[in-house]
Amino acid sequence: MADTLVLIPGLACNARLFEAQISALSGSRNIVAADHAQDDSIPAIAARLLKNVPERFSLAGLSMGGYVAMEVMRQAPERIQRLALLDTTARPDTPEASQDRERLIALAQSGRYENIITNWWPRLVHPDRRDDKALQDVVAGMMRQVGAEAYIRQQHAIMARADSRPLLSGIEIPTLILVGEGDAITPPEIAREMAEMVEWASLVVIPEAGHLSALEQPEHVTHALRLWLEEG
Numbered sequence: 001m002a003d004t005l006v007l008i009p010g011l012a013c014n015a016r017l018f019e020a021q022i023s024a025l026s027g028s029r030n031i032v033a034a035d036h037a038q039d040d041s042i043p044a045i046a047a048r049l050l051k052n053v054p055e056r057f058s059l060a061g062l063s064m065g066g067y068v069a070m071e072v073m074r075q076a077p078e079r080i081q082r083l084a085l086l087d088t089t090a091r092p093d094t095p096e097a098s099q100d101r102e103r104l105i106a107l108a109q110s111g112r113y114e115n116i117i118t119n120w121w122p123r124l125v126h127p128d129r130r131d132d133k134a135l136q137d138v139v140a141g142m143m144r145q146v147g148a149e150a151y152i153r154q155q156h157a158i159m160a161r162a163d164s165r166p167l168l169s170g171i172e173i174p175t176l177i178l179v180g181e182g183d184a185i186t187p188p189e190i191a192r193e194m195a196e197m198v199e200w201a202s203l204v205v206i207p208e209a210g211h212l213s214a215l216e217q218p219e220h221v222t223h224a225l226r227l228w229l230e231e232g
Contacts, residue, residue, distance in 0.1 A: 008065030
C-alpha cells in the first residue's frame with residue numbers, strides 16, 4: 001500500500017492551499033486533504049480525521065492545521081509516522097487574540113464576511129506579495145468556498161484549543177517545523193521555540209514568505225516537505 005500524507009489546511013482554507021505540494025508529491029504517495037470545516041472543536045476535528053485516514057500516515061498542517069495536527073498527535077501518536085508543523089504555534093490563544101476572533105465572528109454573523117477577506121489579506125502574506133492580485137484571488141476564493149458558517153465554527157475551535165507545548169517534548173518521530181520569514185501571525189521566533197522543544201525537529205525558514213508559505217513560495221515548501229518525507 002502506498003504511503004499516505006495527510007494535509008490539514010489553515011483557517012478558512014481548503015486543499016487549494018496545498019495545490020502545488022499535492023501535484024509535486026503525489027506520484028506513488030496517497031495524499032489526503034483533511035476536512036476541518038464540519039466541527040467546532042479541535043478534538044472533534046482530529047477525531048473525524050482519524051476515522052477517515054489509513055492506520056499509519058505522515059501528517060502536515062499549516063496554521064490552524066497545525067493545531068489540529070498536534071491534537072491528532074495527542075489522540076493517536078502511534079499512528080503518525082512523521083509530523084510537519086507549518087506557520088503555526090503550540091501556544092494556546094491569548095486573551096487578546098480571542099477578543100479579535102470574537103470581533104471577526106461578529107462580523108461574519110452580521111453578513112460582513114467579505115470585509116474579513118479584504119481586511120485580513122495584508123496580514124496573511126509577505127509584504128512583497130500584498131499587491132499580488134492573482135494570489136489574493138486564490139485566498140479570497142478559498143475563504144468564499146469555506147464560507148461564513150464554517151469560518152465561525154473554526155474560530156470557536158481555535159479559541160478553545162489546548163496548550164500543546166507540553167506535548168512537543170515527547171515527540172520522537174521526524175518533525176519539520178517550517179515558517180515564512182515574514183510571517184506576521186506566527187513569526188519565526190515562535191517556530192524556533194517549537195523546534196527547541198522537539199528532539200527530532202528540523203527548522204526551515206522560508207525566504208520571502210509570510211503566513212501562507214505553501215502558496216507564496218510553493219517550490220521551497222515542497223522541497224522541505226520532500227526532504228522530510230524521506231527521513232527515517
